[in-house]
Structures are given as C-alpha cells and as structure tokens.
Amino acid sequence: MKKCPYCAEEIQAEAIKCKHCQSLINKEVVETKEISKNWLVSRIFGKNKFWGSTTALVIGILILVSGLNNPQGQGSSIYAGLAIIFGSIAYKSAKKRKLKIVQDTSLRKTLEIIALILIVAGTVFQNNLIINWVNDPFPNVIIPIWIIIAYLVVIIKKQK
Ligand SMILES: [Zn+2]
Numbered sequence: 001m002k003k004c005p006y007c008a009e010e011i012q013a014e015a016i017k018c019k020h021c022q023s024l025i026n027k028e029v030v031e032t033k034e035i036s037k038n039w040l041v042s043r044i045f046g047k048n049k050f051w052g053s054t055t056a057l058v059i060g061i062l063i064l065v066s067g068l069n070n071p072q073g074q075g076s077s078i079y080a081g082l083a084i085i086f087g088s089i090a091y092k093s094a095k096k097r098k099l100k101i102v103q104d105t106s107l108r109k110t111l112e113i114i115a116l117i118l119i120v121a122g123t124v125f126q127n128n129l130i131i132n133w134v135n136d137p138f139p140n141v142i143i144p145i146w147i148i149i150a151y152l153v154v155i156i157k158k159q160k
Helices: 027-046 051-069 075-098 106-124 129-135 137-156
Strands: none
Touching (some): 051 075, 075 106, 075 137, 106 137, 129 137
C-alpha cells in the first residue's frame, strides 16, 4: 500500500490511477517525496555531524551583531563573536578533513591554524590584558580556551 499524493488515501502500491480521486499516479512523484522527506529527517537528526559547529556559528554571529549594535564599547562581545565564528569554521573544516569530506590539504590546515592564532592573538594582545581577563573572563578566557580544546579534540579523536 502507498498513499495517493493527491488525496492522501491508501491505494495499492502498483496503482497508476487513484481509485478515490481518479488522479494518475506518477511513480516518480511518490518516490521523490519519500526521498526528500527522509533526506530532511536525516539532515536534522541523524547524519548531520555538524550541528554543534553550526549552532556555535549562529551563536557567534548573534553575539557579534549584539556587540556591534551596542555603542557602549562592547569590544569583548565583538571579539567573542568573531572568535566563535572563526573557531567554529576552523573546527568544521578540521572535522571535514577527518571525515574525508574535503581534501586534507596543507592550505586548509594553514587557514585553520591562522584562524586559531587570530583567536589567541585577539585575547593576548589587549591593552588592559589582566584587567579584562579578570573582569570579563567569559569572552576573553573561557571562549578562546573552549575553542582551542574543541579543535584539538577533533584533530586527535579518531573518526568512525
Ligand atoms: Zn487519490
């Protein structure tokens, strides 16, 4: 049995004409609908291995936008937003190399390392380094360390 794509009534799998609404059933239409539904489900719940870094990227953009919209010199949230954006892209790229979705080129590795160096440099080369680290540890210390650890974990961990 299958569902008629026009009236949603149950019909025989081999039927080429629906007995309920008299529509001509094109086999391909039914199959394509099934495939795209499964594809969407697997993208959201199953085979999408990048939901973590994609979520981080979105959060990074939101933090960056909120920092840019705040005229009260929210330098740390701009930095934190950029750090999360660079970090999640580098992480995703490293994971794609591990999973052999992309080629393991030295250019790609170099760009990942540059992104990480920018993140570290952004927090180390501040004017009021110690004051910022103590007063505002979340964007200036915790986020950079978290990004570096996440990156190292994906590099070291063996992917199935
Ligand atoms: Zn029908």
